[in-house]
Amino acid sequence: MRANYSTDAAPxxxxxxxxxxxxxxxxxxxxxxxxxxxxxxRRALADMENIRQRTKKEVENASSFxxxxxxxxxxxxxxVLEIALKNVPEAERSNDANKSLKDFYSGVSMTHDNLMxxxxxxxxxxxxxxxxAKFDHNLHEAVFQAPVPGKEPGSVLEVLKPGYMIKGRVLxxxxxxxxxxxx
Numbered sequence: 389m390r391a392n393y394s395t396d397a398a399p400x401x402x403x404x405x406x407x408x409x410x411x412x413x414x415x416x417x418x419x420x421x422x423x424x425x426x427x428x429x430r431r432a433l434a435d436m437e438n439i440r441q442r443t444k445k446e447v448e449n450a451s452s453f454x455x456x457x458x459x460x461x462x463x464x465x466x467x468v469l470e471i472a473l474k475n476v477p478e479a480e481r482s483n484d485a486n487k488s489l490k491d492f493y494s495g496v497s498m499t500h501d502n503l504m505x506x507x508x509x510x511x512x513x514x515x516x517x518x519x520x521a522k523f524d525h526n527l528h529e530a531v532f533q534a535p536v537p538g539k540e541p542g543s544v545l546e547v548l549k550p551g552y553m554i555k556g557r558v559l560x561x562x563x564x565x566x567x568x569x570x571x
Contacts, residue, residue: 452511452555459512459552462503463560467549469500511555518544518551518562527551529561533568541569 476493480486507513518528523542531548539545544564551562 453557455510455512456554456559459507459510459554460559462507463552466500466503466507469496469503470550472496473500507552512552512559514550515553515562517547518564519547520544523564523566527558527561528564528566530566531563532565534565535570536567537570539567541567543567 473493473496476489480489481493483490504514515527521544522540523530523544528544528551534545536545543566544562545567546565547562548565549560549563552559
């Protein structure tokens, strides 16, 4: 059987001309379904891109902050080394009569410096000198308060332990004394 494809012939439809409305409605419904499916497809693509970016950021954070617990544990060692260095009087450090103490101080100082360099390579750094700064609960931990005439209430009076950050995130708050209001 051969189909007639002449251009002269009018298209044949199963519906009469008045019946064209259901076809138009069906086409409109199909167009709406296509638009809805395209919208769902675009949203799915956007969701997948968001998931990919979030996962990438989580992986970067996991690798950047993987040493957080280890670094936090080593901060106590850094504190002990700093205390040891501060407790050797300046006169004893330069006194050649006590060469053993001078050498011991030098060794502790080199160990502390090496530890601080290692911290820096891992992104762990002490944050700025907080002495005299306004108390910030995000950066400081108040250990005590004392009224001091002439000092602004709420400012840092003494730094007991320095604060440290790891790649911009607080690892340990600085332990400080804060000036309270005079009564």
